[in-house]
Amino acid sequence: MLKEFKKFALRGNMIDLAVGVIIGGAFNGIVTSLVNDIIMPILSIFTGSLDFSNWFIAVDGKFYENIQAAQAANVATINYGVFITGVLNFLIMAFVIFIMVRQMNKLREKNAPVAEPTTKKCPHCLSEINIKATKCPYCTSDVE
Known part of the structure; x- marks a missing residue:
């Protein structure tokens, strides 16, 4: 049983999960501060506190x-x-996280390399074949 636990605990997924939880906790602190210290005071101007x-x-x-x-x-x-306040805080936090993740995804898309296609479709049988192929291995037709 101890060997199984050691194997389970030292798998790469477990370490990745632990790192994700730690970073998630830190990220939660940042988002909470953003909502409580920046967004809520701005909203209180419009709602009259x-x-x-x-x-x-x-x-x-x-x-x-x-x-x-x-x-x-x-x-x-x-x-x-108190329930209404909790729902509003949740909605604001969810929106802030959505905006942050959206911006991170945009940055990631710009830096992602564009992979060249390695396959093409045979015009006769529509099978996926190597891009350098001159003859389809499935229907034996000549391919340009």
Whole structure:
């Protein structure tokens, strides 16, 4: 069992996964900072510093000034404002990650070498053949 675990742990995929998790954690910190420190303050200009975190429904039906007052009275609350904030944060983060990945893919496409084709189609049987072939190995037709 120990040998199997060693074999499993030292495979290349496991190391790649560990590196991916570490880089993902660092990337998460960058995206979180971008959203919280740059994008959210800009959005607060347009929303007038709207704070959803105090939007709630007290289960007992009474009115409470804020969530802390309801919790102090030991009342269960449905905190739909916190949920709305979480959904908005998720959407903003997903959009930011989409933009970043899109830009990285554009950079990668510019640097990727264009591979020359190594095959062509036989005009008679439409089989894939070597680009240098003068005769199709499948239908034995002459190929230009």
